[in-house]
Amino acid sequence: MTEPDNSALIKQVPFVDYLVLGEEPYLISNECNQCQARYFDRRNACARCFGDQFTKVKVASSGVVTSFTIVEMGPVPYVSAVVDCDGTPVRCTLIGVDPTPEKVQLGMSVELTTYSMGEDSEGTEAIAFGFTSAR
């Protein structure tokens, strides 16, 4: 008898396919083999050098905020930001931070974090990412 595989009981899917789930979730990019430009979307070719060969490359999970805005049009204000993750810019929502100009600062250090979006009708849990103040 083999041990039952508990991980199969709770199936998880990432919110986007460039979020890799696991013990330590991380973001993954399509890096151009020719010029090392990085992309998060499905690629046909490289917009920089026109090469069409890519390698999946892990993106650093911490960085600094290089730009942000506090979107206040919806029911709940949220922070949209660009984070420079060791040279790779990442677009994200900042979570676990008060959405006020006093609490969000340009240049602040942040790190990747994930959270549950809930389960679908088949019990599959969706996991999304955000960035939060670095510990």
Added chain:
Amino acid sequence: MGSEDIWILGSNMTKFGKHPEKDVLDLASEASVAALRDAEMTMSDIGVLGVGNLMNAGAGIGQQLQKQIGQTGVPVFNVSNACATGATALRVAIMAVKAGEADVGMAVGVEKLAGAGLLGQRGPKPQSETWEPSGRFGAIGSTEGRIGTNIMPGVFAQVGMEYGHKYGGTSFELFARISEKNHAHSTLNPLAAYQKRFTLDEIMNDVMISYPNTRPMCSGNCDGAAAMIVVNDGKKNSMPAEVQKRAIKISASVLTSDPWEEGCQILPDVNTLTRNAATQAYEQAGIGPEDLDLVELHDCFATAELVHYDNLMLCEQGGAVDFFESGAPWRDGAKPVNVSGGLQSKGHPIAATGIANIHEIVMHLRGEAGDRQIEGAKVGLAHVIGLGSACGVHILEKAA
């Protein structure tokens, strides 16, 4: 710009604002007929027609316009290029005239947007029972709010904040003061949608849309149209002296898209393509930023105006804050910017904007800008940017 010059002989814009009683064709017709009259021409003179309208991009507005004001069988190019749609329609007319395919071209931009709400927002996807990845990111839901924002006020807020991170010196108050300037300018422009002067306090304490842009710091959705007649040397020289006297030379006409830059697919890079367009335009015109008597630039949000001082090289690289602090872009300053009131107060009927900002320059160079006339203006630059991106830069000169 080649051996032959291109001239604006006719130019018009409708009042921007709410026109509940007029449809897209009423507005387009009004501006077109007025521009033709301004040039002392009729539709029979027009050899090519470029028409921009973003909200009905597939509707053939150009042909619908012809059916109202004159069906002559000439080629029509219906164009759509985000907020640069009007400038793109004009580029089409200019290219056709430069190529020798027509002596006279007309460009029209028209939009009905009053009450359209926020642009760039997508409606909710139909709910599925299970998580279904879709699109280029394999997202299982809307990324809006979940992975930052795509809405225009948010994107352009980040454009300004990014400038602040790079060079320092920006603040909520600084951006609000840019808006204060444009609203002050608008009080002299009877064609502006809003002609209300706001105090700095009023601007900063208004409804926050996307920090640091409050409501008066955002361009207003409204209705409007603008039209322009462009001709070659031969046609200009065949016109009555009175018409020739009011001709304005197009010394540069440039349209660019954004070249690849690090991060440009994360946060749109509105800087590089603007700088490229400005560089090409100054070269075409043989004119430098120091020669400009006035500038109309694309202040879709207060945060955007700041970065374009730099991109259009009105200041040294990184010097946009100092440029603003010097008072230069006020109408009595060294380099008046957006004396029309800019998009924040004049309004932003998208496809009309790229022609309307050129129209503003035309009015000053002709000395016909009324109360807001920049005295003795001889050279002006108009800039427009559509996210995605497309950038139009035109440099105009008064006829010698």
